[in-house]
Amino acid sequence: MKDLTSRALNIAVLEGARYADIRIIDSRQQTVSIKNGNVDGIGDQDSQGFGVRVLVDDSWGFASSAYATMAEIERVTSLAVKIAKASAMVPGERVDLGSPVTGVGKYTTPIQIDPFSISLEQKLDLLFRADEVIRRNSGVKVSEENVIAVRHHKFFANTEGAFLEQTIYESGGAIAATAVNDTDVQVRSHPNSFRYQGTSGWEYVTNADFVGNAERVAEEAVALLSAGVCPSGETTLILGSSQLALQIHESCGHPTELDRVFGTEAAFAGRSFLTTDKRNNFRYGSEIVNLTADSVRPTGLGTFGWDDEGLPASRTPLVLNGDFVGYLMSRETASKLGLESNGCMRADGWNRIPLIRMTNVSLEPGTWDFNDMIADTDDGILMETNRSWSIDDMRLNFQFGTEVGYEIKNGKRGRLLKNCTYAGITPDFWNSCDAIANPKHWILWGTPNCGKGEPMQTMGTGHGASPARFRNVKVGVFR
Amino acid sequence: MKFREIADLVMNSVIGTRVGIAVSNDTRHDSLKQLAARAYEVAKLQPENPEFKGLPRPLPIRHVEAFDTSVQECTPAHRARSVGVICRKAAGAGFSAAGSMTTSVFSIGVANSMGVFAEHKSTMVDASTVIMGSNSSGWAQSSSWRLEAIEPESLAAEALSKVRLGADPMDYEPGEYTVILDPYATADLLEMLAFDGMGALAVQEGRSWMNGRIGQRIMADIVTIVDDGFDRSGIPWPFDFEGVPKGIHPIVESGIVRGPVYDSFMAGRESGRLSTGHATPPSPQGRLGPVPMNLFLRPGRTGCRSDWYDSGWNLRGAGRRDRASDQIAAFYPVLRRSIEVCRSHRRKTALAAVRNRRRNERAAREVGEI
Numbered sequence: 067m068k069d070l071t072s073r074a075l076n077i078a079v080l081e082g083a084r085y086a087d088i089r090i091i092d093s094r095q096q097t098v099s100i101k102n103g104n105v106d107g108i109g110d111q112d113s114q115g116f117g118v119r120v121l122v123d124d125s126w127g128f129a130s131s132a133y134a135t136m137a138e139i140e141r142v143t144s145l146a147v148k149i150a151k152a153s154a155m156v157p158g159e160r161v162d163l164g165s166p167v168t169g170v171g172k173y174t175t176p177i178q179i180d181p182f183s184i185s186l187e188q189k190l191d192l193l194f195r196a197d198e199v200i201r202r203n204s205g206v207k208v209s210e211e212n213v214i215a216v217r218h219h220k221f222f223a224n225t226e227g228a229f230l231e232q233t234i235y236e237s238g239g240a241i242a243a244t245a246v247n248d249t250d251v252q253v254r255s256h257p258n259s260f261r262y263q264g265t266s267g268w269e270y271v272t273n274a275d276f277v278g279n280a281e282r283v284a285e286e287a288v289a290l291l292s293a294g295v296c297p298s299g300e301t302t303l304i305l306g307s308s309q310l311a312l313q314i315h316e317s318c319g320h321p322t323e324l325d326r327v328f329g330t331e332a333a334f335a336g337r338s339f340l341t342t343d344k345r346n347n348f349r350y351g352s353e354i355v356n357l358t359a360d361s362v363r364p365t366g367l368g369t370f371g372w373d374d375e376g377l378p379a380s381r382t383p384l385v386l387n388g389d390f391v392g393y394l395m396s397r398e399t400a401s402k403l404g405l406e407s408n409g410c411m412r413a414d415g416w417n418r419i420p421l422i423r424m425t426n427v428s429l430e431p432g433t434w435d436f437n438d439m440i441a442d443t444d445d446g447i448l449m450e451t452n453r454s455w456s457i458d459d460m461r462l463n464f465q466f467g468t469e470v471g472y473e474i475k476n477g478k479r480g481r482l483l484k485n486c487t488y489a490g491i492t493p494d495f496w497n498s499c500d501a502i503a504n505p506k507h508w509i510l511w512g513t514p515n516c517g518k519g520e521p522m523q524t525m526g527t528g529h530g531a532s533p534a535r536f537r538n539v540k541v542g543v544f545r
Numbered sequence: 546m547k548f549r550e551i552a553d554l555v556m557n558s559v560i561g562t563r564v565g566i567a568v569s570n571d572t573r574h575d576s577l578k579q580l581a582a583r584a585y586e587v588a589k590l591q592p593e594n595p596e597f598k599g600l601p602r603p604l605p606i607r608h609v610e611a612f613d614t615s616v617q618e619c620t621p622a623h624r625a626r627s628v629g630v631i632c633r634k635a636a637g638a639g640f641s642a643a644g645s646m647t648t649s650v651f652s653i654g655v656a657n658s659m660g661v662f663a664e665h666k667s668t669m670v671d672a673s674t675v676i677m678g679s680n681s682s683g684w685a686q687s688s689s690w691r692l693e694a695i696e697p698e699s700l701a702a703e704a705l706s707k708v709r710l711g712a713d714p715m716d717y718e719p720g721e722y723t724v725i726l727d728p729y730a731t732a733d734l735l736e737m738l739a740f741d742g743m744g745a746l747a748v749q750e751g752r753s754w755m756n757g758r759i760g761q762r763i764m765a766d767i768v769t770i771v772d773d774g775f776d777r778s779g780i781p782w783p784f785d786f787e788g789v790p791k792g793i794h795p796i797v798e799s800g801i802v803r804g805p806v807y808d809s810f811m812a813g814r815e816s817g818r819l820s821t822g823h824a825t826p827p828s829p830q831g832r833l834g835p836v837p838m839n840l841f842l843r844p845g846r847t848g849c850r851s852d853w854y855d856s857g858w859n860l861r862g863a864g865r866r867d868r869a870s871d872q873i874a875a876f877y878p879v880l881r882r883s884i885e886v887c888r889s890h891r892r893k894t895a896l897a898a899v900r901n902r903r904r905n906e907r908a909a910r911e912v913g914e915i
Contacts, residue, residue, distance in 0.1 A: 099831035107832060108566065109584075152625045156629040190590065251752045
C-alpha cells in the first residue's frame with residue numbers, strides 16, 4: 067500500500083503541491099430490511115477506491131478513482147494538481163494548516179462480535195420474529211424492521227509523514243409500526259426513528275432487543291390514533307434522550323461547524339449564528355449545559371482513531387457551563403482562529419473531499435433522577451422519539467415533532483399525546499434548561515444520515531444525552 | 546473536485562419470487578462473476594415473496610438526446626472562470642457570494658434476463674449561488690444538460706437583484722396573506738408532494754395525500770402536474786431503473802387528481818395495472834417505491850405582475866437542485882392566496898425563517914438527511 071501512497075504524494079509535490087494527502091478505502095455494507103412479513107431489501111455492497119487532495123499555493127484540488135493502480139494513482143494525482151491550479155483563478159485567503167500531522171499507527175473499532183460473521187439467515191430470523199410480533203396487532207398497517215453492518219478499511223498518508231490504517235465497524239437497526247385510519251397516520255419506532263446505529267459489533271443490535279419491544283411498539287402506534295392532540299401553548303417540556311440527541315445535532319452540532327461559520331455551506335445548508343466573535347463571549351445555555359465533541363467515546367458514530375486529515379481522536383468542549391467555548395474544526399479553519407484542529411474532518415467515502423463533520427457531540431449528564439424530574443414538574447409535556455425536524459439556515463429558529471408525548475400533571479405522567487411539536491430559538495431554549503438527568507439515563511445515539519456538502523455527503527454522527535427539562539417552551543400549533 | 550465513479554453495479558438475482566441484490570463498483574470480469582454469485586446467494590436465503598410478479602419484459606424505448614459534448618470536455622478552468630464571474634460581481638457590489646458549479650457525465654444501462662436492454666447517456670450542469678448582504682440574501686440556481694444554458698452572469702444578476710430587494714426586511718404580523726412563490730419555492734412544494742404521495746407505495750400504504758381523492762378536484766383548475774421523461778427543457782430520462790419506458794404521465798390535470806406513478810412491483814399488487822416507468826434504483830436497504838423524477842407544473846396564462854408583489858408575500862430563496870435522479874422543475878411563479886404565514890418568535894426573522902426552513906427541509910429530504 068505504501069508504494070501507492072508514496073507515488074501519489076511524490077507526484078503531487080513534484081507538480082507543485084505544498085501539501086497532499088491520499089486516502090485508499092475499501093468499504094463493505096450489508097443490509098436486511100423486512101416489511102409486512104416480506105423481505106423489502108437485502109443485499110451486500112462494496113466499494114473500493116482512492117482520493118487525492120492537494121494544496122497548491124492557497125488553492126485546493128481533489129480527484130479520485132475507483133482503480134487503485136499505479137497508473138491511475140499517477141493520472142489522478144496530476145489531475146488533482148491541475149484542478150488546484152484552476153481553483154487559483156478565484157483566489158481565496160492564505161491557507162495555513164497549522165502544525166504538521168505526522169501520526170503513524172493502526173486502529174480498529176473494538177467489537178465483541180463481527181457483524182459480518184452473523185449470517186444473513188440469522189439476521190432474517192431476528193427481523194422476522196420482531197415482524198411477526200408487530201403484525202399480531204391488527205391495527206398496524208405497516209411493520210418494518212432492518213439491520214445494517216458496515217466496515218470501512220482506510221489508509222491515510224500525507225506529505226508530512228503520516229501513515230495511518232483504520233478499520234471502522236458499524237452495526238445497527240430498528241423496528242417500526244405504522245398505524246393508519248381514515249384520517250390519521252401514526253408511527254412508533256424502537257430504539258429510535260431513522261436507525262439505531264453505532265461503531266460497534268453485532269452486540270449493539272442484540273442489546274436493543276427488537277423482539278422484546280415489538281409488542282409495545284405496535285400497541286403504542288395504534289394507541290396514538292385515538293390519543294389526544296398535543297395542546298398549543300407555552301409549557302414545561304421534558305425531552306427524552308433520543309429526541310434531545312437530534313436537538314443537539316441541529317442546534318449545537320451544525321452551528322459549531324467552523325467551515326459553516328466561515329460560509330462554505332452558505333449556498334446549500336446555510337451559515338451559523340455562532341460567529342467567531344461569540345467564542346468565549348456568548349451565553350449559549352444555562353450553567354448546567356455542557357456540550358462536548360468527543361471522538362474517543364466508544365460506540366459513537368463519530369468514534370474513530372484519526373480523522374481524515376490524520377488528527378487523532380480527541381475530546382473538546384463546545385459549551386462549558388453554559389458558555390460557548392469551542393468549534394468543530396479542520397486544520398485550515400482552526401488556524402484562522404490561531405488554534406489547532408480538534409480532528410473533525412471526515413469524508414463520505416473515497417470519492418468525496420473531507421468536510422468538517424460532527425464527531426460525537428453530546429450533552430453531558432446532569433444530576434437528576436428521571437423520575438424525580440417528572441415528580442418535580444407540576445404541568446408540562448414529555449416528548450420522545452423524533453418524527454420531524456426543521457431549523458433555519460443560521461440554526462436559530464427551530465421546530466421539531468415527535469412520535470409520542472405524555473401530559474405531565476402534578477408530578478405524574480398522564481395521558482398519551484399525538485402530533486407533538488415544539489419550537490424555539492436556540493440560545494433561549496438552551497438557557498431555559500433547568501434539569502438534566504444523571505448518567506444512569508444517558509445514551510449515546512447514532513445519527514446515520516447527516517447530510518452536508520455539494521456533492522452531497524452522508525455521514526454518521528453520534529449524540530449522547532439523558533432526558534432534560536426546559537421551561538416556557540412553545541408547543542403545539544400556533545396561529 | 547473530480548471523481549470517477551464506476552458506481553453501483555447493481556445485480557438482482559431472481560429465484561422464483563425471491564430477489565437478492567448485490568452492489569459493487571468493481572467492473573472486472575472476475576468481480577462481476579462474484580457479484581452475480583453474491584446476489585444469487587442472497588436470493589436463495591429468502592422466503593418466497595408472493596407480491597413479486599416478475600421482472601419487466603422489453604418494450605420499445607424512444608431515444609432522447611441529452612448529451613452535450615461541451616459538458617464532457619468542460620475543464621476545471623472553465624468551471625473556475627464561471628464561478629469567478631459570480632464572485633467578482635458580488636464583491637463589486639459590496640456583497641459576498643458562495644455557491645458551486647458541477648458538470649457531470651453519466652450513463653445508465655439496464656438489462657435483465659427477460660430481454661430488457663436499455664442504455665442512456667447524458668450530461669448535466671448545475672450551478673447555484675447565494676449572494677449575501679448584511680441582512681438579506683439572494684439565491685439563484687440553474688440546471689441543464691447543455692453547458693451553454695448555464696449563464697453565470699444571469700445567475701449573478703438574479704441573486705444580486707434579490708439580495709438588494711430583500712435588504713432591511715420589515716416586521717410582518719402573523720396572519721393570512723396572498724403569497725407569490727417563486728419557481729424555486731414552487732419546485733420545493735412539488736417535490737414535497739412527490740415524495741409524500743405521488744408514488745403507488747404511499748397510496749397502497751394509505752399515507753398519500755391522494756388517498757380517497759383520486760378522480761376528485763382538490764386543486765385549483767389552473768394546476769396541471771405531469772411527469773415527462775422526454776421534456777428536454779429539463780434533464781430527460783427515457784426509461785426507469787427497471788428499463789421500462791417513460792412517457793408523459795398526468796398526475797394532476799386541471800386540479801383533478803389522476804393517480805400515482807408505478808413501478809412493476811407496485812403495479813403487480815393491483816390487478817391489470819402496468820408500470821408507468823417510475824422505478825427507483827433497486828436498493829438492498831428496502832424499496833423507496835416509484836417516484837416521478839421529471840415533474841413539471843404546467844405554466845399558467847398570466848405573467849408575473851408587479852401588483853402581485855405589492856399586495857402579497859414573495860417567498861424566495863428556497864433552493865432547487867435538479868439532479869439526474871431527482872429532477873423536479875417548476876419554471877413559473879405561482880400566486881397562492883390565503884397562505885398562512887407561520888408565527889415566528891422573533892418577527893424580525895419571520896420571512897427568513899419561513900424561506901430558509903424550506904431550503905433546509907429540502908436539503909434534508911434528499912435522502913432523508915438531517
